[in-house]
Amino acid sequence: MPYGTLYGIGLGPGDPELITLKGLRILQQSRVIAYPISRQGDESVALSILERITSLVGKEKIELLFPMSAAEPAALKIAWEEASRKIAAHLEQGKDVAFITLGDVVLYSTFIYLFEVMREGYQHLKVEFVPGISSVSASAATASLPLGKGRERLAILPAPFDQAQLKKSLEDFDTVVLLKVSQVFDQVYELLKRMNLLDKAILCQRIGLEGERIIHDLSTLVGSKVDYMSILMVKK
């Protein structure tokens, strides 16, 4: 019996309509659905979106616990190895496994860590990336703010940002996209103010999810708690 394939599937930003036909087909064909949670007892956002897209009746589900904290890399490594063992067992029984993740699977997804562990320990098993709409692309589309045209240069930076590096990117690039900006919003705001870029910046919050908002006047956010699912875009 041939082995199954592990698919990493980008579900898109949260709007169930933003999955691709390919992602949907593979999810419907796969016998096992794997999804990450970051804390025991938590609900998986990816799974709740998937349930709005397609029926999961008759599927096996594998819940995989990945603590998000980078504080304990050893514990995280053990979690990934445990997850890859569970998945490999299903693949070796000839079942395809679809691992679901929000956004695009090649861009800052949980799946990338799993892929790396699988590549090391399970070379005999096939792993495939199925691209999805990233939160970056969905945010730009919702805000009608193109990321780049012609010869424009685009930088994508995840927080936390080194201030000097961030300043350099804001100088060198036409468009700068800042991911996970919530943790450091106030500092970024001050930098943009100093660089006279506030009127070139917007914050896209929870795009594709409940509570979606585009904020043009960033001063209204200073001192408040910025949503974790926020992307800041600066287009000169």
Place this chain on the structure above:
Amino acid sequence: MPYGTLYGIGLGPGDPELITLKGLRILQQSRVIAYPISRQGDESVALSILERITSLVGKEKIELLFPMSAAEPAALKIAWEEASRKIAAHLEQGKDVAFITLGDVVLYSTFIYLFEVMREGYQHLKVEFVPGISSVSASAATASLPLGKGRERLAILPAPFDQAQLKKSLEDFDTVVLLKVSQVFDQVYELLKRMNLLDKAILCQRIGLEGERIIHDLSTLVGSKVDYMSILMVKK
């Protein structure tokens, strides 16, 4: 009668399965399909992909000529204004118009130019971006080369590249994606060689299209004609 909406729809990289459910639904609902060609008598790649996705029976088609050459910006401006007039006439008759483009509509698409002209001259008409899978994302997925994880930084640069700027980006960023690299491949190859980055680079050619190829040994391409639809990825 309410005006129609102009939708800019990213079809994805060429694989008909990589369109989103939303893009497909809007294409099926729209009465008018608009598409760009770069030379009189040319076939539209976007249109030929669309024909594999869905039936166009009963749709009105608008072919829009946009010379790709940046040599004559005045002629190009006239072409965009002519296109926006045609499209506005349909929208004002209450018909939705779907403008199709390869890849992601927010990332280096033809639609961005049209959007800008519409925003200037036709503020009363609604324009919406519908995101698609970019050739960058599809290339990374096909090559199993994630674009970034954790705190990694990503730069996307379209050719032609200023050599000093390119060197700086290759130093500062974890992943650098070079678009339209065919025109300047040999110079880029020399720079990567000098920077000792050749074994970190791959070339993705015609991803999602006929002739799709991933090339790991870039030396095999030196001196040859590199396909226009090529993306070079450097991941340190």
